[in-house]
Amino acid sequence: MQPIACQRHRFAIPGDVHYLNCAYMAPLADTVVEAVERGARRKQRPWEVRPEHFFSLSEHFRERAAAIIGTPGDNLAIVPSVSYGLAIAARNLPFASGQQIVTLADQFPSNVYPWRELAAGKGGEVVTVRREAGACWSEAVLDAIGPDTAIVALPHCHWADGRKVDLEAVGRKAREHGAALVLDLTQSLGAMPIDFAAVQPDFAVAACYKWLFGPYGIGILYADPKYLDGTPIENNWINRGGSEDFARLVDYRDDFQPGARRFDMGEKSNPPLLEGASAAIDFLLEFGVEAIAETLGRETCSIAKEAGELGLKSAGLETRANHFLALEFPDGVPDGLTDRLAEKNVLVSLRGNSLRVTPHLYNTPEDRAALIAALRPD
Template sequence: MIACQRHLFDMPDDRAYLNCAYMGPLSRRVVEAVRRGAARKAQPWTVVPDDFFTETDKARGLFAELIGATSDDVAVVPAASYGIATAARNLPLAKGQRILVLKDQFPSNVYGWREMAKANGAEVVTLGKAQDDDWTRVILDAIDDRTAIAALANNHWTDGSLIDLVAVGARLREVDAALVLDLTQSLGALPFSVKDVRPDFMVCAAYKWMLGPYSIGFMYVDPNWQDGEPLEQSWMTRSNARDFANLLNYVDDMQPGARRYDMGEFSNFALMPGAIAAMEQLHEWTPKAIAETLGAKTRDIAAQAAMLGLTSPPDSSRAPHFLGLSFPDKPPANLVADMAAQQVHISVRGTSMRVTPHLYNNDDDVARLMDALRAIL
């Protein structure tokens, strides 16, 4: 269990920010790293050619360590949608085959598959949630010989319902289907290993549970797909990219591993230092300890909310860092604005009120949340 880390963030005592699933705040450490990075760009004569690559290589390694991969398996991307588009460009899909997605899945992990299916005469199959919140069983029951791709998350973004990705990945391999993951709503707060799950592609935007800057993300690519077609034809992904004096000697060879899929201008001298600082902090805390700490907090919130008539998925079927609360009928009108007026910040997604704390939240935040709910209900 990790003690409250509020002192590391610019978090006023009178404000209960329980909305990390919307956007994770930058710690003071990350803000300072971004400030230093931006200040360096103000004096470009201090930026040498190696600087275009060294920090990104460090970030690549930190991300790889989070997921049990190697630096060569990691590409730098600007958004989850970029990673999904990369996967869609490289995975095979035949006429009549199926792509599995979940009902109310995050749009970035839906739109690209719709376009891919349309172009190939395939079908996107949207799976509905079971009454007992068991997404895993629903997914496993849907996988058959027609399945080409399953595009999923580790937990559902509306209410935190958990998916057993190890079981799903194993079943997909039995029918020679691919697994593509968007872990933006879990990575950093929930342990994950590519060695256990074995996804074909996995992408994560850094601005939520990784507590990093907006418009920076990372993508894991299984070695089987590391010789594919990138979305961009960038000079930075070519084998001679570090030799600035000879860039006009155009080459076809790419940088090794997943680097061929890097976005253009991946160096990002202002934001990449912030992403590094954020991941260094996550490594110090560890996702396992974060999950255990946040699990205790969300269980407490769920128990108190139940006394007000609100329900949530059982602990066994939801991610520990993520709580979706359901009202007897539907969320009250203007719920988000009314809560914010009382300095309590949550989200509503679908029919769930998302309560997603992090290590900066304390008991006073939970008390403020409950007081605000009582006043509204």
């Protein structure tokens, strides 16, 4: 597969800015900014906003999200954040006293707090999995799943070090023990292929502002069909049956819009967010997730090779995601490293004991050269 050509020309990134930090927040492509502005202008002329617009924009976004996930749109809800989506999962999954919830050590907090609360409220336990040095997470997770496991709550790759979880293997073992699989895909969806039919998650959620290249404040929740008669965490008018008819909104109804729409957030019909997030997914679909992953894998491997010549260590693609690179320093991270890098317009993140480097299609060979030059000892 040929690597995707650099797309820097489609972003407003100055030539002297070396932004290698997509895992922190993706920059908006020009087409996404245009879509956000187009959506904002709708509110500028509210007399042109018709009742059907409250539904058509959200359904278009749902359709685009379904295309990148590879699942029917009826299985998807529009949510404002990962924490919102996980609250829906926690409300609808069975959990009893004495049961366990499996999570990763140092997992992102949004995929920890709801499970701590659920376990504490029901008399259960959160089991925190730790991996062996140099290993991926899969073996440790598989060892932790047993007869008392009710929920396995994981990412596809760890947000700090990028090391992978074999979700297909984990999904199989979870099902063997009757446990639910809940995924936070914020750090992988859009950059790392996932086969929902093979993994079979019960719920999966992703915020759009990282690898999905969309605005902040909107995300996607997947719900397995067996939960589509579940209980939302809020009671808003637009999710109820018949809400398309504005003249009959006070004919209160107990039924919901079909599929996962019952879980949609209130005020989901937000044109700047919906149009921006749809345009962002269109940008990714132009290339395809597999091609993006392949291209990013080549880039992170190039960075790893050059950083290795400076004495920095990193995991290979057999254990880490293609789009994530964690650089480890033999004597620990030097004090003030990220500040010194930022002074040279090299933008990366410090996570734990490693430097997280996460490039994307907008990065150039000059960005990689600037990073390596800035890491070189004085």
